Amino acid sequence: MAGRKTKLGVHLSPALFLLVFAGVCFAPQPPPEPVGSERDSMAEHYLTSSLTRWQHRLQLQDWAISVKLSKPNQLRRGTLGNIHWDSPAKTAEVRVLPATEYSMPYNAALRDMEFTLVHELVHLELASLPRNDASRGDEEDAVNRVAEALLRLDRGE
Numbered sequence: 001m002a003g004r005k006t007k008l009g010v011h012l013s014p015a016l017f018l019l020v021f022a023g024v025c026f027a028p029q030p031p032p033e034p035v036g037s038e039r040d041s042m043a044e045h046y047l048t049s050s051l052t053r054w055q056h057r058l059q060l061q062d063w064a065i066s067v068k069l070s071k072p073n074q075l076r077r078g079t080l081g082n083i084h085w086d087s088p089a090k091t092a093e094v095r096v097l098p099a100t101e102y103s104m105p106y107n108a109a110l111r112d113m114e115f116t117l118v119h120e121l122v123h124l125e126l127a128s129l130p131r132n133d134a135s136r137g138d139e140e141d142a143v144n145r146v147a148e149a150l151l152r153l154d155r156g157e
Contacts, residue, residue: 033105040100043099048067058122060121062090064090065121067093067096069095070098081095081097081120096113096117097116099113118151122147123139126143
């Protein structure tokens with residue numbers, strides 16, 4: 001069997017060719033981890049497009065909903081996001097912790113941020129139901145389960 005000829009004109013036997021290029025991977029590589037403000041601006045773009053998709057899926061198109069990255073001091077202690085809505089005006093703002101506040105890889109942070117977005121949209125879907133302090137914990141548990149189920153279906157899991 002004839003060997004391979006490199007760009008320098010050197011002939012390599014198939015075995016030597018494999019040894020020389022064994023450490024080189026030609027498969028597509030994931031994009032590098034974004035840095036600094038790029039991380040948040042890319043995450044905000046991702047969440048905005050996710051909002052459009054989830055708003056349609058949850059049939060909330062008649063609402064004017066925005067998503068805003070919010071620092072921890074703008075959120076209730078121990079939370080990753082929240083939602084404020086005005087039912088008569090059909091407006092809502094979802095606040096989500098920025099990607100730069102996560103201590104995990106960017107793609108994992110995006111998954112968690114999308115979970116927070118869907119979680120808050122499920123709260124909006126339930127906004128017309130009666131609420132009280134006694135049922136708040138049960139509502140949170142149910143909203144978590146519904147959001148997780150929706151995202152698993154969306155991701156084919």
